[in-house]
Amino acid sequence: MSDTSVNECAILMLALGSEEAAEVFKYLGPKEVQKLGTAMTNIGNVSRDQIQTVLHSFIGETEGRVSLADSDEYIRSVLKKALGDDKAAHLIDRILQGNESAGIESLKWLDSASVAEMIRNEHPQIIATIMVHLERDHASEILNLLPERLRNDVMIRIATLEGVQPMAMRELNEVLTQLLSGGEITKKSSLGGVKAAADILNYMGGAIEASVLANIREHDAELAQKIQDQMFTFDNILDLDDRSVQLLLREVQSETLIIALKGTSQELKDLIFKNMSSRAAEALKEDLEAKGPVRLSEVEAEQKEILKVVRKLVDEGQIVLGGKGGEEGLVE
Numbered sequence: 001m002s003d004t005s006v007n008e009c010a011i012l013m014l015a016l017g018s019e020e021a022a023e024v025f026k027y028l029g030p031k032e033v034q035k036l037g038t039a040m041t042n043i044g045n046v047s048r049d050q051i052q053t054v055l056h057s058f059i060g061e062t063e064g065r066v067s068l069a070d071s072d073e074y075i076r077s078v079l080k081k082a083l084g085d086d087k088a089a090h091l092i093d094r095i096l097q098g099n100e101s102a103g104i105e106s107l108k109w110l111d112s113a114s115v116a117e118m119i120r121n122e123h124p125q126i127i128a129t130i131m132v133h134l135e136r137d138h139a140s141e142i143l144n145l146l147p148e149r150l151r152n153d154v155m156i157r158i159a160t161l162e163g164v165q166p167m168a169m170r171e172l173n174e175v176l177t178q179l180l181s182g183g184e185i186t187k188k189s190s191l192g193g194v195k196a197a198a199d200i201l202n203y204m205g206g207a208i209e210a211s212v213l214a215n216i217r218e219h220d221a222e223l224a225q226k227i228q229d230q231m232f233t234f235d236n237i238l239d240l241d242d243r244s245v246q247l248l249l250r251e252v253q254s255e256t257l258i259i260a261l262k263g264t265s266q267e268l269k270d271l272i273f274k275n276m277s278s279r280a281a282e283a284l285k286e287d288l289e290a291k292g293p294v295r296l297s298e299v300e301a302e303q304k305e306i307l308k309v310v311r312k313l314v315d316e317g318q319i320v321l322g323g324k325g326g327e328e329g330l331v332e
């Protein structure tokens with residue numbers, strides 16, 4: 001989500017009544033709530049044009065500038081109604097006071113840099129255990145911020161982690177207190193493993209992904225191959241059928257697609273063109289030519305966004321899947 005769209009959502013949330021806004025928050029994930037909540041605290045006066053663009057007919061009677069002040073108490077009220085006192089307390093501390101709190105559940109609501117700083121001195125096995133309990137893209141972002149040697153060690157441990165015994169979970173102490181708060185656990189958690197490692201690597205991309213895979217291959221070639229077999233990279237879009245590609249294109253913004261396709265094979269571009277209307281395909285071809293050289297890091301970032309959409313569609317059962325990596329520079 002761009003900064004512009006986050007700000008527009010923040011204006012909408014502040015303009016809605018707390019009951020309605022709370023209902024919206026219930027359907028958002030931790031990172032979305034944190035992003036939106038932070039944006040809401042930064043919103044001040046909003047022009048009539050901005051409000052009309054965001055709210056359309058909802059605030060047609062608004063004139064001039066509208067003050068959306070005193071938002072702290074409003075945000076507290078909305079988050080508590082949407083998430084309950086416990087979850088809201090962690091997020092309110094993070095957004096309004098900048099406080100950090102312990103526990104796996106709390107980590108899900110923190111930004112990647114804060115989590116990386118918090119766990120960087122823990123044992124690699126503890127870090128691996130924490131990582132498999134987080135969203136894959138969140139875990140990937142955190143691991144990207146850790147030193148290379150530690151990151152490689154953690155990835156090997158994730159890939160070989162068969163589960164987490166209750167006693168091991170208890171030994172994580174405060175870091176895992178929230179995770180264990182749901183009552184006595186009698187079976188080990190079936191987290192970690194090759195699939196978890198592959199999913200996390202999928203979100204890394206580029207040189208870091210290649211470096212981690214190379215290190216794992218050096219440690220255990222068979223394990224590295226198993227991980228690679230489970231990965232889905234941008235080039236693997238070629239393995240999708242036409243219906244799946246069409247579903248994917250409906251979810252991807254045109255600017256993201258233009259940058260993501262820079263430097264890809266003609267075969268992949270042709271697959272994309274084939275699954276668009278002739279007018280849309282021509283427009284995309286023109287935009288690609290007009291765009292000029294783009295940094296590879298930008299290309300990889302947009303490709304990651306598209307891969308997130310692929311993962312979402314897979315999780316929803318709309319498409320079925322099948323996995324690789326890159327370097328810094330300019331691509332034509």
